[in-house]
Each structure stands twice: as C-alpha cells, then as structure tokens.
Amino acid sequence: MKNQIKHRILPFMVFLFLINQSIVLAQKVTDPKYAFIQNERLGRGINILSADPIWRDPLKARMNSDHFRLIKEAGFGNVRIAINPFGFALNQTDFTIDPTFFIALDWAIQQALNNKLMAIIDFHAHIAMQEKPLKKKAMFLAMWKQIGDRYKGFPSDVLFEICNEPNMDPAIWNEIHSEAYAILRKSNPSRTLLLGTINGNQILHLKDLILPENDKNIIVAIHYYSPIQFTHQGAPWSKKNKDLSGISWTNTKSAEEVIKKDFDLADAWSKKNMLPITLGEFGAYEKAEESSRIRWTDYVARQAEARNWSWSYWQFDSDFIVYDINKEEWVLPILGALIPKQYKPSR
Numbered sequence: 001m002k003n004q005i006k007h008r009i010l011p012f013m014v015f016l017f018l019i020n021q022s023i024v025l026a027q028k029v030t031d032p033k034y035a036f037i038q039n040e041r042l043g044r045g046i047n048i049l050s051a052d053p054i055w056r057d058p059l060k061a062r063m064n065s066d067h068f069r070l071i072k073e074a075g076f077g078n079v080r081i082a083i084n085p086f087g088f089a090l091n092q093t094d095f096t097i098d099p100t101f102f103i104a105l106d107w108a109i110q111q112a113l114n115n116k117l118m119a120i121i122d123f124h125a126h127i128a129m130q131e132k133p134l135k136k137k138a139m140f141l142a143m144w145k146q147i148g149d150r151y152k153g154f155p156s157d158v159l160f161e162i163c164n165e166p167n168m169d170p171a172i173w174n175e176i177h178s179e180a181y182a183i184l185r186k187s188n189p190s191r192t193l194l195l196g197t198i199n200g201n202q203i204l205h206l207k208d209l210i211l212p213e214n215d216k217n218i219i220v221a222i223h224y225y226s227p228i229q230f231t232h233q234g235a236p237w238s239k240k241n242k243d244l245s246g247i248s249w250t251n252t253k254s255a256e257e258v259i260k261k262d263f264d265l266a267d268a269w270s271k272k273n274m275l276p277i278t279l280g281e282f283g284a285y286e287k288a289e290e291s292s293r294i295r296w297t298d299y300v301a302r303q304a305e306a307r308n309w310s311w312s313y314w315q316f317d318s319d320f321i322v323y324d325i326n327k328e329e330w331v332l333p334i335l336g337a338l339i340p341k342q343y344k345p346s347r
C-alpha cells in the first residue's frame with residue numbers, strides 16, 4: 001500500500017516541481033534584469049572552433065571533449081562558438097543546411113552544456129556578408145530559421161548571436177538584424193540574443209543600433225582590438241598593419257586612459273539603454289612581443305570586469321591562442337592574463 005502511494009505521489013511531485021521550475025524561468029525572463037543575470041553567468045569565456053576542420057569532417061576535429069573540460073577547469077564560464085553555415089547550403093532556394101554541419105554544432109553545444117559552460121552560437125559569416133549584405137540576406141535568414149528551430153528546446157545556457165562584426169551600412173544592418181530577430185523570437189521567445197554593432201562591433205557605432213522594441217532579453221556585443229597597430233601588427237590579413245612590427249604596449253597613464261574612455265562610452269550607452277554588454281572578442285596577435293600582449297590582455301579583461309561586462313577571449317586555437325593544441329598545453333602567460341589566479345606572468 002505504502003509503495004502504491006509512493007508510486008502515485010512521486011510523479012505528481014515531479015510534475016509540481018517541473019511546473020514550479022517553468023514558472024521560475026518565466027518570471028526570470030520577464031524580469032527586466034534577466035539579460036544582466038545571463039551576462040553575469042557568461043562571465044569569462046573563449047572563442048572556439050572558428051578554424052577547426054570539424055565543420056567539414058568531424059573525424060578531423062582538432063578540439064575534443066577534453067578541451068571543454070579543461071576550459072571549465074581553468075575557470076571560464078562561456079564558449080563562443082563561431083559558426084559559418086554559408087558554405088553548407090544544399091540548394092539556393094530554401095538554403096537547407098547540410099546535416100554534416102549540425103553534427104559538429106550539436107556536438108559542440110552538448111560538450112559545452114555537459115561541462116556547465118554557456119554556449120554562444122555566433123553567426124561568423126561577416127566576410128561573406130559584408131560584400132553584398134542584402135544579396136546574402138535570404139540565405140542568412142533562412143539559416144537562422146533552421147538553427148532557431150533546431151535548438152528551440154535547448155536550455156537558456158545557449159545564446160544566439162545574430163551576426164559577428166556586421167560590416168555594412170547601419171541602415172542595412174538595422175534592417176537585417178530586425179528581420180533575423182523576428183524569426184528567432186517566433187521559435188525562441190525567451191532565449192537571450194546577442195546583438196552587435198557595425199564595423200567590427202565597434203563601440204563608437206553603438207549609437208547607430210536600432211534596438212528591438214520592448215525586449216530586454218538582449219546582450220549587446222562589442223569587440224576591442226585597440227590600438228589596432230599594436231594588436232594586429234604583422235597579421236597577414238590586416239592590410240594596414242601587416243607590415244608593422246616592434247610596437248609595444250605599456251601601462252602608461254595615457255594608454256590606460258584611452259581604453260577607459262572607450263569602455264566608459266560603452267558603459268554609458270549600456271546604462272542609458274538598460275542592456276548589458278559583452279566584450280565578445282579581444283586579443284593581440286602573436287607577432288606582438290609577449291610581455292606587451294600580457295599587459296594589454298590583462299588590462300582589457302580587468303576593465304571589462306570592472307564594468308560588469310562578460311567577455312570571450314579571441315581565441316582558443318588557431319591564432320591569438322591561449323591553448324597550444326599541438327602540445328596540448330595552455331599558453332600560461334596568456335591564460336594568467338585572462339584568469340589571474342591560474343598563473344602569474346611577469347609583466
């Protein structure tokens with residue numbers, strides 16, 4: 001008898017618990033501060049998979065499940081997964097995304113969740129988008145529809161970032177992101193969305209962003225690579241800076257003031273618009289001298305944290321690395337600049 005009661009009561013208790021959980025979640029989402037809570041949970045993070053062969057052939061992946069564990073154990077809270085589904089359209093009518101692409105993305109999201117890392121799905125097709133943004137719009141929207149539908153049942157730890165570095169006219173960007181927003185809000189009414197500014201997610205373009213109305217479940221994404229002559233010296237893809245070398249960065253008062261002033265501008269915008277900020281990318285390319293890279297990385301990360309922004313370092317593997325995947329070890333000076341308790345680099 002006792003057992004029978006147990007059997008009847010238990011499912012009912014589970015049912016009540018689930019209802020309670022969904023009420024808690026619904027309350028949270030309607031809380032105007034919800035995106036700030038999400039942003040705090042994002043905390044410190046790393047960009048991953050931008051150049052990994054996993055997308056074409058999962059068997060050739062450079063990242064494996066251990067790396068997600070290592071990222072978590074090092075003290076990070078988020079991974080920003082760079083996706084570029086443009087090369088995976090099976091046709092030019094409804095732009096169906098090749099299932100191979102989703103093998104990799106499903107895996108990466110699951111790895112993040114298994115390791116209690118929040119996952120930002122970052123649509124990283126800016127190079128293709130910037131050429132003829134309006135021509136690419138149909139494919140961009142059709143792909144977001146598929147991605148939104150696929151992950152709509154996923155936990156709130158998965159966030160969508162509409163477009164990395166939308167390098168286009170502000171009016172065109174405002175048109176494109178508002179259409180993507182409408183599509184995503186249909187399938188994902190309570191998912192936190194990230195929305196960035198034009199021309200490399202620049203702070204000075206925050207003023208050009210036309211925001212979705214009455215929606216506070218948005219985090220605004222900026223990037224920081226300034227001074228660009230320092231962070232991109234010797235970078236082959238950076239036309240103006242590829243031939244530069246020997247530029248250092250020291251914590252002089254005036255160098256710090258420049259960063260503080262830029263960040264204060266973004267912070268004032270954030271307060272005025274009541275939306276949180278994430279610093280979705282920052283880093284200094286390997287050609288710059290190491291001690292300068294450490295000083296700059298540490299200073300930028302701490303300044304972001306002083307303003308309660310979340311951040312994602314550019315990037316885990318490939319270039320600007322914080323993890324040497326060939327040697328299977330952290331690049332300790334950079335890791336220590338990002339997460340000071342891990343390592344004390346000499347500055």
Ligand code: GLC
Nearest residue numbers: 050164165200223232281314
């Ligand atoms: C850019 C891009 C990324 C690039 C990096 C360094 O802003 O988002 O694809 O590799 O920053 O230049």
